[in-house]
Amino acid sequence: MKKKILAGLLTVSACFALGSTSFAATAPTTTIDPTPVSNVTSSPTYEEITIYMDSGEQRYIPGVLRELIYNDGAIILHENGWVSAVQYGAASIFAYDASGNIKAFTILVDRI
Structure with a gap:
C-alpha cells in the first residue's frame, strides 16, 4: 500500500514538474530596446511675447539670432x-535660440 501511495505521489509530482516547465517554455519573451536620451529630439517651440515700452526706455531681447520683421521707426x-x-x-x-526655438516679440512704444 505504501508503495502504491509513493508511486502515486511521484506520478503527481512528475506531472506538475512537466506541466510547469512546458508553461515556462511557451511564454513569449520580449526585449526592451531603450532609446538613448541623446537621440531624443523635440520639435522647436514658438512663443509670442508683447512688450510695452515708453519712449527712451531700453530692454534686452534674449536670443542667439534676432531678426527685425517690422519697424515703423519706434x-x-x-x-x-x-x-x-x-x-x-x-x-x-x-x-x-541655439535649439531652434522661436520667440516673436511685438514691441509697442507709448508716448511719454
Whole structure:
C-alpha cells in the first residue's frame, strides 16, 4: 500500500514538474530596446511675447539670432540684443535660440 501511495505521489509530482516547465517554455519573451536620451529630439517651440515700452526706455531681447520683421521707426535694434524705444509706434522681432526655438516679440512704444 505504501508503495502504491509513493508511486502515486511521484506520478503527481512528475506531472506538475512537466506541466510547469512546458508553461515556462511557451511564454513569449520580449526585449526592451531603450532609446538613448541623446537621440531624443523635440520639435522647436514658438512663443509670442508683447512688450510695452515708453519712449527712451531700453530692454534686452534674449536670443542667439534676432531678426527685425517690422519697424515703423519706434525702436532701434542694436547688434548686442538691446532695443531702444525712440518714438510712438510698433515693431516685431523674431529671436531664435541655439535649439531652434522661436520667440516673436511685438514691441509697442507709448508716448511719454
